Amino acid sequence: MLRRRPLSAALFLASVVTVATSAATLQPPEQFLGFKVGADNKLARWDRIVEYMKLADANSDRVRFRELGKTSNNNPFIALEISAPETLKNLDRYKNLARRLYFQGGAPADAERDEIFRQGKLVLLITCSIHATEIGASQMALELVHRLATDDSPAVKKILDNVIFVLVPSLNPDGQIMVTDWFNKNVGTEYANSPIPYLYHPYVGHDNNRDMYMFTQKESQHTARLLWHDWFPAVWLDEHQMGSSGARIFVMPATDPINPNVHPLIYRWNGILGQSQAAALEAAGKEGIIYNSTYTNFWEGAMAWSGWWHNQIGLLTEVASARVAAPIEQVRAVPGRPSTGSGAPAAPAPSGGRGEGPGRFDNSPLAAPTDITSRTEYPRPWLGGRWTLRDIVDYELIATMGLLEAAADRRETIMRQIYEVNRQTIEAGRRNRPSAILVPIEGQHDPREAAHLVDRLQMGGVEVHRADAAFEADGRLYAAGTFVIQMAQVFSRYAKDMLEKQTYPEVRRGPNAPPEPPYDVTAWSLGMLLGVDTVVVNNPLPAVKLTKLEGLPKLPGEITGTGTRFTFDYKGPDTAIAINRLLKDGGRLAFEAASRVSVTGLSRGKVEQVAKEFGLAVKANPEPRTRNPEPRTNPEPRTRNPEPRANPEPRTPNPEPPPSGGPFHAPRVAMYQPWTGGNMDEGWTRWVLEQYEFNLTAIHNADIRAGRLRQQFDAIIIADQNARDIVDGYEAPTIRPEYRGGIGEAGVEQLKQFVAEGGTLITMGNACDLAIERLPIAVRNLKRGLTRDQHFAPGTILKIEVDTQHPLGYGTAADTFGFYVNSPFFSVVEGFSSHRTNVIARYPNTDVVASGWLRGEELMAGRAAIVSVDLNPGRVILFGLRPQHRAQTHATFPLLFNALWASAPGDAPPKTSN
Numbered sequence: 001m002l003r004r005r006p007l008s009a010a011l012f013l014a015s016v017v018t019v020a021t022s023a024a025t026l027q028p029p030e031q032f033l034g035f036k037v038g039a040d041n042k043l044a045r046w047d048r049i050v051e052y053m054k055l056a057d058a059n060s061d062r063v064r065f066r067e068l069g070k071t072s073n074n075n076p077f078i079a080l081e082i083s084a085p086e087t088l089k090n091l092d093r094y095k096n097l098a099r100r101l102y103f104q105g106g107a108p109a110d111a112e113r114d115e116i117f118r119q120g121k122l123v124l125l126i127t128c129s130i131h132a133t134e135i136g137a138s139q140m141a142l143e144l145v146h147r148l149a150t151d152d153s154p155a156v157k158k159i160l161d162n163v164i165f166v167l168v169p170s171l172n173p174d175g176q177i178m179v180t181d182w183f184n185k186n187v188g189t190e191y192a193n194s195p196i197p198y199l200y201h202p203y204v205g206h207d208n209n210r211d212m213y214m215f216t217q218k219e220s221q222h223t224a225r226l227l228w229h230d231w232f233p234a235v236w237l238d239e240h241q242m243g244s245s246g247a248r249i250f251v252m253p254a255t256d257p258i259n260p261n262v263h264p265l266i267y268r269w270n271g272i273l274g275q276s277q278a279a280a281l282e283a284a285g286k287e288g289i290i291y292n293s294t295y296t297n298f299w300e301g302a303m304a305w306s307g308w309w310h311n312q313i314g315l316l317t318e319v320a321s322a323r324v325a326a327p328i329e330q331v332r333a334v335p336g337r338p339s340t341g342s343g344a345p346a347a348p349a350p351s352g353g354r355g356e357g358p359g360r361f362d363n364s365p366l367a368a369p370t371d372i373t374s375r376t377e378y379p380r381p382w383l384g385g386r387w388t389l390r391d392i393v394d395y396e397l398i399a400t401m402g403l404l405e406a407a408a409d410r411r412e413t414i415m416r417q418i419y420e421v422n423r424q425t426i427e428a429g430r431r432n433r434p435s436a437i438l439v440p441i442e443g444q445h446d447p448r449e450a451a452h453l454v455d456r457l458q459m460g461g462v463e464v465h466r467a468d469a470a471f472e473a474d475g476r477l478y479a480a481g482t483f484v485i486q487m488a489q490v491f492s493r494y495a496k497d498m499l500e501k502q503t504y505p506e507v508r509r510g511p512n513a514p515p516e517p518p519y520d521v522t523a524w525s526l527g528m529l530l531g532v533d534t535v536v537v538n539n540p541l542p543a544v545k546l547t548k549l550e551g552l553p554k555l556p557g558e559i560t561g562t563g564t565r566f567t568f569d570y571k572g573p574d575t576a577i578a579i580n581r582l583l584k585d586g587g588r589l590a591f592e593a594a595s596r597v598s599v600t601g602l603s604r605g606k607v608e609q610v611a612k613e614f615g616l617a618v619k620a621n622p623e624p625r626t627r628n629p630e631p632r633t634n635p636e637p638r639t640r641n642p643e644p645r646a647n648p649e650p651r652t653p654n655p656e657p658p659p660s661g662g663p664f665h666a667p668r669v670a671m672y673q674p675w676t677g678g679n680m681d682e683g684w685t686r687w688v689l690e691q692y693e694f695n696l697t698a699i700h701n702a703d704i705r706a707g708r709l710r711q712q713f714d715a716i717i718i719a720d721q722n723a724r725d726i727v728d729g730y731e732a733p734t735i736r737p738e739y740r741g742g743i744g745e746a747g748v749e750q751l752k753q754f755v756a757e758g759g760t761l762i763t764m765g766n767a768c769d770l771a772i773e774r775l776p777i778a779v780r781n782l783k784r785g786l787t788r789d790q791h792f793a794p795g796t797i798l799k800i801e802v803d804t805q806h807p808l809g810y811g812t813a814a815d816t817f818g819f820y821v822n823s824p825f826f827s828v829v830e831g832f833s834s835h836r837t838n839v840i841a842r843y844p845n846t847d848v849v850a851s852g853w854l855r856g857e858e859l860m861a862g863r864a865a866i867v868s869v870d871l872n873p874g875r876v877i878l879f880g881l882r883p884q885h886r887a888q889t890h891a892t893f894p895l896l897f898n899a900l901w902a903s904a905p906g907d908a909p910p911k912t913s914n
């Protein structure tokens, strides 16, 4: 086998001699798989793709295989490095030049800069099929690699000579395996169109493309390292698929609004390179190529988009979908005549991003396309017909080769202009305002979150320093140890965008047209999400010695005093891990007063270990005192908002002071998992609870209907989902019987029984309607019945006020921020006197929005965000806002955790008869 990097001159000669024959040694994918890539109803599974890529490495000196790490399910996450053999032999040198183009290690001197332009290679990253049902690109990758490894045409030679091509054949290998196995299980049966019943990522499903600033998932972390710690590609294309009924492919540029923190040149190159792809497709005679549609240029969080704030040209393609690998028929439109509407309605776009339905369950032909008007963005509309996986592969191959060629042609221009963007970014940070953003440690509600904040920024490639001494900035004094993010750095656009308040620039297509609602979330202000105060500094920083930070900063933890009863403050989510760890170690825990935890029954050494790990200041107390908590003193009424609205939610609604919380044990938590595509909010919740070391059990429709819930669980969580879908689910003869339907009326009765026996039912987002309507409870969902014109929020950070004297409000700051996405907000109404309703968190009377876009703000002012209803003995907790949204909202995680601990009072679960 031909190896790269020969060790001696003799070997080197041998390799040169065999280059010409290397083309013959890498088997074509068709031979390797036994079918042509993209053949109807045929899929290459991830293990076979990995095997082929290893074969390409072994048989071609143009291809290098790397495993970047493991996925969530422990499958290999891989990348290929593809270039001319001479480049691969000196890869470290070229990687260094690519890093220097992004000013890693400081600004290159003029001579080095010119060397980068003359000799450097353009690093271009392509990532495939993050959404696993959008499977075409992961298949296409096989033919692409074969072609680049074996083709000796001038076009391929030019690409190899000018570009270092980094290919990630799947950003979601676990999902690739799930979708392939599900497809193969059902193909040829009556269930061939049965939608995959669970999330196509172990935790987050489609939302895996919303993780590129919090980097919670392993796949996002591998990608972030590749992008901002390893290769620093100047161009990055992420390949997706969209709905089946309209345009055949979307190429860049995307559509308004743009984001003010992105350099305009990045948007220009989005257009140039996207249009190069379009031109290649037109040249090949392909129809249905569109740009300037659907996908907006504003928001953070998606894969290729996140490159823009890093001065990288991030591109997207979206190709029309087949039914995974099965072909689709669509009625042909007649140009000049509107669609007759025969055929089934169009499938929802697989890339819709949020709230996507389960898709269609049958295979009748799609209705004719309705958008058939030729125009600048869409000169040759798609008129309908047959569409197959092979069509997807063809479009993607042409678009990918078109990009590689354009990048090779423009290598030096792109590198010169990217250098300019980087230079100007640093220069602007030196000259303009702000000069820096500070993250103090002192005075934070939870300093551990300040550490998490800078850690996340570092994962995004941002340089963070710590001040070695106290200093003054903008007239204020900061302690030694304060985190400093200087704007004179190459990724300051990203840091600024992440830390400031977002203002969504409204788009109107005409002077009298209504504003268009945003495509996705409009707020990601990281300080607010984590509950961390950040400070923008306008004047130049004084000369103070700074030390560059590496990794997650640790805060010191210790025990003071002597005795066997240990107490510490519960502040922020990391403390929650400490609490769960101590419970697991066999400690007896209690809330003695608001947010004050006591531990007995554990050795000092055990407690000290936890204190050190989580940076806790633990006090050892000599006298073990009785477990019965002291009655709490009545808190001062809150007077933060002097002008009350007409009828605000009662500020001190709790009819009697709640207990301090008292002792609690490790809660037995059930997490409801619906079928038919799964529920992303469920997946995120599960991920968060696992990270914070809660034990949980997934339960399905049949488990709920089977009853005996209280014997098994203290709390049941139902994540954000339409109440009707929870009860009814999806029914169709083409769905596999075991995945049909919802919890049903029998399930509703069992949930009622669970609460009647003392269980805690936790409903999130739209699932709150299930509790409100079916239990019922005396709470009104004010979101209900409002039109999109009256109230709409695709993702906004809101101010909230938390009752931190109530056990369900412990651990958070009294004034903090919550994430809100079109879910209920509440009014408490008259109900049974035996029900005790507590408002745990409410929106302020004025200025509800903290960051992002919201229509109908005034409707939420003064209203309840989180409500707890004690039914004696059971309890229902309604989360209108999303305390765990996409695992980003650390500031409100404790509100969810409290609901779980509160469900498990006493030292052990209650004894129940079977």
Ligand SMILES: [Zn+2]
Pocket: 131, 134, 240, 241, 350, 351
């Ligand atoms: Zn997608």
